[in-house]
Amino acid sequence: MKWIPITVLCALSALLSTPAIACQGDDHVASHTQSDEAVTPYILNTCAISGEDLGSMSDAIVKVYEGREAKFCCQMCVPRFEKDIEASLANIDTQIIETQLKFYPMTTCVISGEVLESEDMGGAINYLHGNRLVRFCCKLCKSDFKKDPDAYIAKLDLAVIAQQSEAYPLSTCPISGGDLGSMGDAINVVYAGRLVKFCCQMCVPKFEANPMATIAKLDAAWMAMHKNTKHDHNGHDGKSEHHHDD
Numbered sequence: 001m002k003w004i005p006i007t008v009l010c011a012l013s014a015l016l017s018t019p020a021i022a023c024q025g026d027d028h029v030a031s032h033t034q035s036d037e038a039v040t041p042y043i044l045n046t047c048a049i050s051g052e053d054l055g056s057m058s059d060a061i062v063k064v065y066e067g068r069e070a071k072f073c074c075q076m077c078v079p080r081f082e083k084d085i086e087a088s089l090a091n092i093d094t095q096i097i098e099t100q101l102k103f104y105p106m107t108t109c110v111i112s113g114e115v116l117e118s119e120d121m122g123g124a125i126n127y128l129h130g131n132r133l134v135r136f137c138c139k140l141c142k143s144d145f146k147k148d149p150d151a152y153i154a155k156l157d158l159a160v161i162a163q164q165s166e167a168y169p170l171s172t173c174p175i176s177g178g179d180l181g182s183m184g185d186a187i188n189v190v191y192a193g194r195l196v197k198f199c200c201q202m203c204v205p206k207f208e209a210n211p212m213a214t215i216a217k218l219d220a221a222w223m224a225m226h227k228n229t230k231h232d233h234n235g236h237d238g239k240s241e242h243h244h245d246d
Contacts, residue, residue, distance in 0.1 A: 099192075176198075
């Protein structure tokens, strides 16, 4: 199959501050890279401090620290977060890694092809590029990744599409409710390590306006499908490194 970049998509502003999204419909694929001035979005559905569902007490409170969003269930959580911002941001990273590990599509290093978790290599390194989990067999591969991250993220996106298409838990578009395939080939979007399928390109901007609402719906569908089995493709913790690409 020939892959041709999509050059026309709706502008995303802050939501595209992480290169965690790629779209594929018919024979098309596109990835989005991080803007120097963009704010890295918060990609959890729970409060950065309490762990409560966002919106459970009132509208979520949004703050920006070091170019990154953090969201809170209430005003009381903000000073607790700000007491040690570095530790609080690291805690967010840990939660992001834990969430995306469940969906990580590769058992080998995206750079070297070596098996992850190899004892000879010292175990896998979990690394955040923006808000996207990338796993390496060693620190040398992490350095190679930084030379051309877009190429390796694109490779990772294709692995996500291939793997998660096999047992995708929804038969309808999460935006329109229409049957997938009813308007031609489904549009595939990779966001926060998850594959999301849409009935048409027009639904993608609506998703982009509030992606985490759809991600919550998709995660619930995965959990329901796998409630009797452990849905954890590569559930090893590895060694986590909380970096957001200087």
